[in-house]
Amino acid sequence: MMDLLEAKFKMNYSRFTLDVEMSLPSKGVTVVFGPSGSGKTTLLRCLSGLEKAHLGYLKIAGHVWQDEGIFVPVQYRKIGLVFQESRLFPHLNIQENLLYGYQRTSPDERNLQFDEVAQVLNLGTLLTCRPEKLSGGERQRVAIGRALLTSPKLLLMDEPLASLDMQLKAEIIPFIKRIEKKFKTPIIYVTHSMNEVLQLVDTMVILKAGKVENIGSVEEVFSDVRLREVVGGEQLGAVLETRVIEHDEGFGLTKLGFMGQILHVPRQHIPVGQSLRVHIHSKDVILSTVQPKGVTSVLNTLSAKVKKVGELDPEGYSVDIELDAGRPILATITRKSLTKLNLQLGQTIYAHIKAIKMMHELEDL
Amino acid sequence: MDAEPIWISFKLAGVTVVILLVLGTPIAWWLAQTRSHSRVVIEALVALPLVLPPTVLGFYLLILLGPNGWVGGPVQALTGSSLSFSFSGLVFASTIYSLPFVVQPLHSAFESIGKVPIETAQSLGASRLDAFFSVIFPLARRGYLTAIVLGFAHTLGEFGVVLMVGGNIPGKTKVISIEIYDRVEVLEYTQAHILSASLLIFSFLVLVMVYSINRKLPVQVT
Numbered sequence: 001m002m003d004l005l006e007a008k009f010k011m012n013y014s015r016f017t018l019d020v021e022m023s024l025p026s027k028g029v030t031v032v033f034g035p036s037g038s039g040k041t042t043l044l045r046c047l048s049g050l051e052k053a054h055l056g057y058l059k060i061a062g063h064v065w066q067d068e069g070i071f072v073p074v075q076y077r078k079i080g081l082v083f084q085e086s087r088l089f090p091h092l093n094i095q096e097n098l099l100y101g102y103q104r105t106s107p108d109e110r111n112l113q114f115d116e117v118a119q120v121l122n123l124g125t126l127l128t129c130r131p132e133k134l135s136g137g138e139r140q141r142v143a144i145g146r147a148l149l150t151s152p153k154l155l156l157m158d159e160p161l162a163s164l165d166m167q168l169k170a171e172i173i174p175f176i177k178r179i180e181k182k183f184k185t186p187i188i189y190v191t192h193s194m195n196e197v198l199q200l201v202d203t204m205v206i207l208k209a210g211k212v213e214n215i216g217s218v219e220e221v222f223s224d225v226r227l228r229e230v231v232g233g234e235q236l237g238a239v240l241e242t243r244v245i246e247h248d249e250g251f252g253l254t255k256l257g258f259m260g261q262i263l264h265v266p267r268q269h270i271p272v273g274q275s276l277r278v279h280i281h282s283k284d285v286i287l288s289t290v291q292p293k294g295v296t297s298v299l300n301t302l303s304a305k306v307k308k309v310g311e312l313d314p315e316g317y318s319v320d321i322e323l324d325a326g327r328p329i330l331a332t333i334t335r336k337s338l339t340k341l342n343l344q345l346g347q348t349i350y351a352h353i354k355a356i357k358m359m360h361e362l363e364d365l
Numbered sequence: 366m367d368a369e370p371i372w373i374s375f376k377l378a379g380v381t382v383v384i385l386l387v388l389g390t391p392i393a394w395w396l397a398q399t400r401s402h403s404r405v406v407i408e409a410l411v412a413l414p415l416v417l418p419p420t421v422l423g424f425y426l427l428i429l430l431g432p433n434g435w436v437g438g439p440v441q442a443l444t445g446s447s448l449s450f451s452f453s454g455l456v457f458a459s460t461i462y463s464l465p466f467v468v469q470p471l472h473s474a475f476e477s478i479g480k481v482p483i484e485t486a487q488s489l490g491a492s493r494l495d496a497f498f499s500v501i502f503p504l505a506r507r508g509y510l511t512a513i514v515l516g517f518a519h520t521l522g523e524f525g526v527v528l529m530v531g532g533n534i535p536g537k538t539k540v541i542s543i544e545i546y547d548r549v550e551v552l553e554y555t556q557a558h559i560l561s562a563s564l565l566i567f568s569f570l571v572l573v574m575v576y577s578i579n580r581k582l583p584v585q586v587t
Contacts, residue, residue, distance in 0.1 A: 050484055050488070075487045075489075075490050075492055075493075075496075076490075080488075081485070087481055087482075087485045089482065089485070089486075089504075090504070091500075091503040091504060100491075101489030101490050104491055104495070105490055146489065147488075147489075150490055
């Protein structure tokens with residue numbers, strides 16, 4: 001079964017309509033991304049069964065949870081929910097919180113055990129505490145553990161890290177990755193944060209005004225010219241899955257390869273062969289029609305083909321160009337440069353990468 | 366001194382509170398959850414005994430519970446005895462009369478708990494009933510305590526409704542508040558003093574106990 005989840009929801013509110021149709025893979029982390037008010041949380045509530053869409057269809061791993069005349073209530077769906085606030089029960093201690101769902105899962109459906117989850121999430125020392133004694137990060141780990149202990153078929157997370165500071169986020173992200181790898185629980189994750197996207201995501205769903213604007217791999221989505229207004233100017237560009245080819249100790253650089261192209265980045269302390277995901281902002285991509293001759297200070301030049309020119313805004317000064325460098329890359333140049341370059345679709349061009357913004361190791365499966 | 370009115374008062378208040386907790390919980394829960402427009406009507410109905418003169422309430426209850434009333438008639442046909450001027454009739458009347466004193470604290474307790482805990486419990490596999498008893502009830506403990514005390518005390522202190530529906534029958538429907546009135550009427554001030562002071566001290570002690578328990582309960586933050 002390739003598709004885990006087929007969903008179709010239509011909901012009308014007085015000032016908002018959710019109208020989505022999507023099909024998502026059965027593994028990994030899928031991020032739902034979009035501006036506030038785009039319907040991310042409503043979509044998650046529909047998926048969980050907390051909200052009943054007037055018109056809806058939902059099929060997960062072969063089970064139909066919603067269709068005409070069918071609506072499986074939330075307590076019978078095997079779904080784990082984690083929200084921005086931990087939502088721990090204040091009258092129960094940590095162990096009782098963790099066991100709340102576990103005890104309500106029939107023994108033959110429990111494929112995760114208490115000790116295992118407590119160990120992965122490092123909860124051993126907290127069990128007898130009351131929720132109010134815990135830090136925000138600890139509470140969030142407990143909330144994740146509690147959801148996992150129902151042995152869910154799907155984990156839905158609504159900005160689970162949004163209320164935590166950078167350090168706590170960095171503390172929890174590895175746990176989420178570990179869950180996905182170890183327990184093979186598919187995760188649907190709502191976030192605003194590019195950082196979380198780059199570290200966690202396999203598939204992206206972009207929502208805009210209650211509609212699915214795009215579904216695809218991070219690489220495709222972050223280089224799509226149509227998404228400027230949705231994702232926000234700063235974030236667009238390219239997300240490239242690369243592999244470490246070698247380290248250049250003399251110059252303190254690491255050489256990364258993807259689709260026959262090479263990128264140099266500051267020395268990374270990870271072994272050769274390891275995957276690395278890099279993020280390039282479209283404003284840091286400079287285009288030229290000829291291979292640079294002579295000496296330049298630019299370290300990274302990719303050869304690419306012009307694939308698509310974004311819509312021209314007669315008021316604005318810049319325009320997005322979608323390039324194919326084996327992987328899609330987006331460049332933002334001025335309208336003036338566009339006229340000077342006289343770009344043709346399919347034309348070969350050289351893309352100089354001024355800066356590589358963020359790098360995240362990806363654990364190999 | 367005759368202890369019968371004291372016993373009847375306490376029995377009446379106890380039975381009424383138990384009935385009100387069973388009835389009031391679903392009403393308060395529904396009021397806290399629903400988005401329906403009929404909510405305001407139900408809320409107003411529940412609050413009516415707060416504003417109506419006890420005699421008005423008592424008058425209608427008397428008609429309702431009488432041998433020809435909508436409630437009294439069928440009951441008389443079934444059991445052969447009338448509801449008016451009986452202990453059961455008093456319980457019925459007190460339940461209506463004290464309803465807002467139980468429903469309102471529960472309503473505000475449920476409202477302050479919000480939807481999140483029950484949704485969380487359901488997402489963890491609890492049925493609505495299970496979620497209510499394992500999560501909502503413990504979180505609403507303060508509301509229940511207030512509801513029990515207010516419901517009990519208010520029933521204990523009622524006068525007008527009891528007089529009209531119960532008819533002041535010694536050993537059956539004569540409660541403390543009426544007994545005190547009777548003593549004052551016949552100028553037996555000593556008896557009236559003893560009863561009044563006992564009720565006053567009792568009420569005061571119960572309230573002190575409730576507030577101190579309330580302080581000791583952990584603060585519930587959702």
